[in-house]
Amino acid sequence: MKYIKTVNDWLNQDRHFGQEAGISMGFLAILLVLYKLLTGIFTKVPFISWRAIIGVLLIFALIIVIFRIVEMRRK
Amino acid sequence: MNRFKIILTMGLVLFLLTIGITVHGHHAAVAKATAHEAKVSQIDLPKDNKKSKSDLAADEDKNAPTKNGDSKSYDWKKSSENKPYPDPKLYPNLTLRVSITDQRVYVMDGTKKLYTMHASTGSKKSPTPTGTFHIQRERGKFFYNAQSKEGAKYYVSFKDHGIYLFHTVPTDQNGKYIPEEAEQLGKEANSHGCVRLAVPDAKWIYYHVTEGTKVEIH
Numbered sequence: 001m002k003y004i005k006t007v008n009d010w011l012n013q014d015r016h017f018g019q020e021a022g023i024s025m026g027f028l029a030i031l032l033v034l035y036k037l038l039t040g041i042f043t044k045v046p047f048i049s050w051r052a053i054i055g056v057l058l059i060f061a062l063i064i065v066i067f068r069i070v071e072m073r074r075k
Numbered sequence: 076m077n078r079f080k081i082i083l084t085m086g087l088v089l090f091l092l093t094i095g096i097t098v099h100g101h102h103a104a105v106a107k108a109t110a111h112e113a114k115v116s117q118i119d120l121p122k123d124n125k126k127s128k129s130d131l132a133a134d135e136d137k138n139a140p141t142k143n144g145d146s147k148s149y150d151w152k153k154s155s156e157n158k159p160y161p162d163p164k165l166y167p168n169l170t171l172r173v174s175i176t177d178q179r180v181y182v183m184d185g186t187k188k189l190y191t192m193h194a195s196t197g198s199k200k201s202p203t204p205t206g207t208f209h210i211q212r213e214r215g216k217f218f219y220n221a222q223s224k225e226g227a228k229y230y231v232s233f234k235d236h237g238i239y240l241f242h243t244v245p246t247d248q249n250g251k252y253i254p255e256e257a258e259q260l261g262k263e264a265n266s267h268g269c270v271r272l273a274v275p276d277a278k279w280i281y282y283h284v285t286e287g288t289k290v291e292i293h
Binding site: 021024025032056059067071 | 087
């Protein structure tokens with residue numbers, strides 16, 4: 001419970017939008033690289049290429065930009 | 076839910092979607108490869124069971140018909156060049172560069188050309204894929220495709236795990252080379268997408284070119 005509370009507090013901290021976008025992109029990039037490495041080690045099959053990882057990150061960046069535009073228009 | 080949580084959740088959803096798509100893609104590729112294997116039955120050659128590598132070479136010479144009178148034909152039962160094959164251990168950056176235009180396979184070490192092989196790539200109906208690939212795990216001494224009624228010896232996969240291969244000029248189901256097809260080596264792109272090579276060249280790739288070696292096709 002202590003850890004959940006710590007994580008929740010960290011998530012609820014006030015941040016600049018750029019920081020939030022950067023942390024999210026980094027989080028996704030780490031997950032994708034881990035996925036690539038783990039599948040590569042255990043199955044010897046490259047499930048996802050570096051090009052696909054970059055593609056997913058670009059799509060995510062686009063989603064974040066659209067999200068920001070929508071958010072700003074609402075304000 | 077604050078903005079940060081929403082963005083993180085979107086990232087997580089995107090990650091899960093990516094996993095789903097890649098796993099589905101992998102299953103589709105495996106299913107395709109399995110279907111191909113069902114058509115391309117890998118069988119032992121007659122009298123092939125307990126023979127050594129040198130015996131196999133001798134067999135090839137017996138099976139191989141002599142070169143016909145066409146002076147333009149390359150001798151597909153001999154090495155493409157009259158020099159020893161390069162030792163891959165000495166060239167850690169060894170690359171197989173396939174030129175569809177030239178109908179050649181160049182064994183490269185960076186920009187240095189180490190060896191040139193005569194080849195036949197895919198015809199216009201079933202072209203050889205272009206791009207950069209790597210030698211895969213799948214390799215064998217003989218296969219026969221009942222659908223195309225052609226087989227080949229010394230195959231090594233470079234794409235789609237057993238679909239696109241380097242191999243010898245084609246054989247019939249008994250492992251005997253088909254001279255009419257073999258004589259097109261180095262002259263005409265007439266394969267089903269694989270890269271056909273002279274027998275000793277394919278044999279060298281089979282025995283010496285390791286998994287992971289870079290293959291460039293252009």
